[in-house]
Amino acid sequence: MSIRHGLLALLEPGARYGSRLRTEFLARTGGTWPLNIGQVYTTLGRLERDGLVVQSGVDEAGRVLYALTEAGRAELRDWFTRPVQRASPPRDELAIKLVMAVGAPGVDVRQVVGAQRRHVAEALHGYVRQRADALARAHEHPEEMTRLLVLEQLVFHAEAESRWLDICEARLLRFTRAGQSGRSR
Incomplete structure:
Protein backbone atom coordinates (compact mmCIF):
# COMPACT_ATOMS: atom_id res chain seq x y z
CA MET A 1 0.00 0.00 0.00
CA ARG A 82 -1.88 4.39 -13.51
CA PRO A 83 -2.11 0.60 -13.09
CA VAL A 84 -0.19 -0.99 -10.22
CA GLN A 85 2.89 -2.57 -11.75
CA ARG A 86 3.45 -6.30 -11.33
CA ALA A 87 6.74 -6.48 -13.27
CA SER A 88 8.79 -6.48 -10.09
CA PRO A 89 6.82 -8.45 -7.51
CA PRO A 90 7.57 -7.72 -3.87
CA ARG A 91 9.67 -10.16 -1.90
CA ASP A 92 7.49 -12.71 -0.18
CA GLU A 93 8.76 -14.07 3.11
CA LEU A 94 6.91 -17.37 2.70
CA ALA A 95 8.40 -18.03 -0.75
CA ILE A 96 11.86 -17.21 0.57
CA LYS A 97 11.32 -19.47 3.60
CA LEU A 98 10.25 -22.41 1.43
CA VAL A 99 13.07 -22.15 -1.09
CA MET A 100 15.59 -21.86 1.73
CA ALA A 101 14.05 -24.84 3.54
CA VAL A 102 14.46 -27.09 0.49
CA GLY A 103 17.73 -28.86 1.05
CA ALA A 104 18.42 -27.22 4.41
CA PRO A 105 19.75 -29.84 6.83
CA GLY A 106 17.28 -30.92 9.47
CA VAL A 107 14.31 -29.09 7.96
CA ASP A 108 11.21 -31.00 6.88
CA VAL A 109 9.72 -28.74 4.22
CA ARG A 110 6.39 -30.56 4.49
CA GLN A 111 6.18 -29.47 8.13
CA VAL A 112 6.89 -25.88 7.08
CA VAL A 113 4.13 -26.12 4.46
CA GLY A 114 1.74 -27.74 6.95
CA ALA A 115 2.29 -25.06 9.59
CA GLN A 116 1.68 -22.33 7.02
CA ARG A 117 -1.42 -24.10 5.69
CA ARG A 118 -2.94 -24.19 9.20
CA HIS A 119 -2.14 -20.51 9.68
CA VAL A 120 -3.68 -19.56 6.31
CA ALA A 121 -6.80 -21.63 7.04
CA GLU A 122 -7.30 -19.79 10.35
CA ALA A 123 -6.72 -16.41 8.70
CA LEU A 124 -9.09 -17.26 5.85
CA HIS A 125 -11.79 -18.30 8.31
CA GLY A 126 -11.41 -14.98 10.13
CA TYR A 127 -11.50 -12.95 6.90
CA VAL A 128 -14.62 -14.78 5.68
CA ARG A 129 -16.35 -14.11 9.01
CA GLN A 130 -15.37 -10.43 8.91
CA ARG A 131 -16.52 -10.21 5.29
CA ALA A 132 -19.94 -11.59 6.23
CA ASP A 133 -20.22 -8.98 8.99
CA ALA A 134 -19.20 -6.20 6.60
CA LEU A 135 -21.68 -7.40 3.99
CA ALA A 136 -24.49 -7.40 6.53
CA ARG A 137 -23.59 -3.88 7.67
CA ALA A 138 -22.83 -2.37 4.24
CA HIS A 139 -26.49 -1.67 3.49
CA GLU A 140 -26.90 0.46 6.62
CA HIS A 141 -23.34 1.80 6.81
CA PRO A 142 -21.89 2.77 3.42
CA GLU A 143 -18.42 3.20 4.96
CA GLU A 144 -18.34 -0.60 5.38
CA MET A 145 -17.88 -0.84 1.60
CA THR A 146 -14.22 0.17 1.89
CA ARG A 147 -13.66 -2.47 4.59
CA LEU A 148 -15.49 -5.02 2.46
CA LEU A 149 -13.22 -4.36 -0.53
CA VAL A 150 -10.11 -4.87 1.62
CA LEU A 151 -11.54 -8.05 3.11
CA GLU A 152 -12.34 -9.41 -0.35
CA GLN A 153 -8.70 -8.92 -1.31
CA LEU A 154 -7.52 -10.66 1.87
CA VAL A 155 -9.84 -13.62 1.21
CA PHE A 156 -8.58 -14.00 -2.35
CA HIS A 157 -4.94 -13.72 -1.28
CA ALA A 158 -5.42 -16.36 1.42
CA GLU A 159 -7.18 -18.68 -1.04
CA ALA A 160 -4.38 -18.20 -3.56
CA GLU A 161 -1.72 -18.88 -0.91
CA SER A 162 -3.54 -22.04 0.11
CA ARG A 163 -3.64 -23.26 -3.51
CA TRP A 164 0.06 -22.40 -3.93
CA LEU A 165 0.90 -24.40 -0.80
CA ASP A 166 -0.99 -27.38 -2.28
CA ILE A 167 1.10 -27.14 -5.44
CA CYS A 168 4.33 -26.81 -3.45
CA GLU A 169 3.48 -29.86 -1.38
CA ALA A 170 2.60 -31.92 -4.47
CA ARG A 171 5.85 -30.93 -6.21
CA LEU A 172 7.91 -31.71 -3.11
CA LEU A 173 6.21 -35.10 -2.79
CA ARG A 174 6.92 -35.94 -6.46
CA PHE A 175 10.51 -34.74 -6.05
CA THR A 176 10.99 -36.88 -2.92
CA ARG A 177 9.50 -39.96 -4.61
CA ALA A 178 11.64 -39.47 -7.72
CA GLY A 179 14.74 -39.14 -5.54
CA GLN A 180 13.88 -42.28 -3.59
CA SER A 181 13.22 -44.35 -6.70
CA GLY A 182 16.51 -43.12 -8.19
CA ARG A 183 18.43 -44.26 -5.11
CA SER A 184 16.80 -47.70 -5.01
CA ARG A 185 18.02 -48.63 -8.51
Missing part, protein backbone atom coordinates in the same frame (compact mmCIF):
# COMPACT_ATOMS: atom_id res chain seq x y z
CA SER A 2 1.32 3.35 -0.94
CA ILE A 3 1.02 5.38 2.24
CA ARG A 4 2.24 8.36 0.25
CA HIS A 5 -0.62 8.19 -2.21
CA GLY A 6 -3.12 7.14 0.44
CA LEU A 7 -2.40 10.34 2.38
CA LEU A 8 -2.68 12.43 -0.79
CA ALA A 9 -6.11 10.88 -1.43
CA LEU A 10 -7.22 11.66 2.13
CA LEU A 11 -6.08 15.28 1.72
CA GLU A 12 -7.98 15.75 -1.55
CA PRO A 13 -11.24 16.89 0.12
CA GLY A 14 -9.41 19.43 2.28
CA ALA A 15 -6.71 20.14 4.83
CA ARG A 16 -6.18 17.65 7.66
CA TYR A 17 -3.79 17.17 10.58
CA GLY A 18 -1.66 14.06 11.01
CA SER A 19 -3.63 12.07 13.56
CA ARG A 20 -6.86 12.65 11.66
CA LEU A 21 -5.16 11.32 8.50
CA ARG A 22 -4.10 8.23 10.44
CA THR A 23 -7.63 7.71 11.77
CA GLU A 24 -9.17 8.12 8.31
CA PHE A 25 -6.58 5.79 6.75
CA LEU A 26 -7.38 3.09 9.31
CA ALA A 27 -11.12 3.59 8.81
CA ARG A 28 -10.86 3.36 5.02
CA THR A 29 -8.73 0.22 5.12
CA GLY A 30 -10.78 -1.43 7.83
CA GLY A 31 -7.79 -1.33 10.16
CA THR A 32 -6.15 -4.03 8.05
CA TRP A 33 -2.84 -2.26 7.56
CA PRO A 34 -1.39 -0.74 10.70
CA LEU A 35 -0.16 2.81 10.31
CA ASN A 36 1.61 4.49 13.16
CA ILE A 37 1.59 8.22 13.61
CA GLY A 38 5.34 8.40 13.02
CA GLN A 39 4.84 6.98 9.51
CA VAL A 40 2.19 9.61 8.84
CA TYR A 41 4.39 12.53 9.85
CA THR A 42 7.48 11.13 8.12
CA THR A 43 5.46 10.73 4.93
CA LEU A 44 3.94 14.20 5.27
CA GLY A 45 7.46 15.60 5.63
CA ARG A 46 8.53 13.90 2.41
CA LEU A 47 5.39 15.04 0.61
CA GLU A 48 6.09 18.58 1.76
CA ARG A 49 9.74 18.32 0.67
CA ASP A 50 8.56 17.08 -2.76
CA GLY A 51 6.12 20.00 -3.12
CA LEU A 52 3.00 17.82 -3.04
CA VAL A 53 1.60 19.19 0.24
CA VAL A 54 2.03 22.38 2.25
CA GLN A 55 1.35 23.32 5.82
CA SER A 56 -1.78 25.44 5.67
CA GLY A 57 -2.05 26.75 9.19
CA VAL A 58 -3.23 25.28 12.45
CA ASP A 59 -6.64 24.30 13.73
CA GLU A 60 -8.27 25.59 16.94
CA ALA A 61 -6.41 22.94 18.93
CA GLY A 62 -3.05 24.08 17.55
CA ARG A 63 -2.53 21.06 15.26
CA VAL A 64 -0.68 21.70 11.99
CA LEU A 65 -2.92 21.28 8.96
CA TYR A 66 -1.63 19.91 5.66
CA ALA A 67 -3.17 20.60 2.26
CA LEU A 68 -2.55 19.39 -1.28
CA THR A 69 -0.71 21.58 -3.73
CA GLU A 70 -1.57 21.58 -7.43
CA ALA A 71 1.41 19.26 -7.94
CA GLY A 72 -0.08 16.98 -5.25
CA ARG A 73 -3.44 16.94 -7.03
CA ALA A 74 -1.72 16.09 -10.32
CA GLU A 75 0.25 13.28 -8.65
CA LEU A 76 -2.96 11.91 -7.12
CA ARG A 77 -4.82 12.00 -10.48
CA ASP A 78 -1.87 10.24 -12.11
CA TRP A 79 -1.79 7.57 -9.38
CA PHE A 80 -5.50 6.82 -9.81
CA THR A 81 -5.14 6.39 -13.58
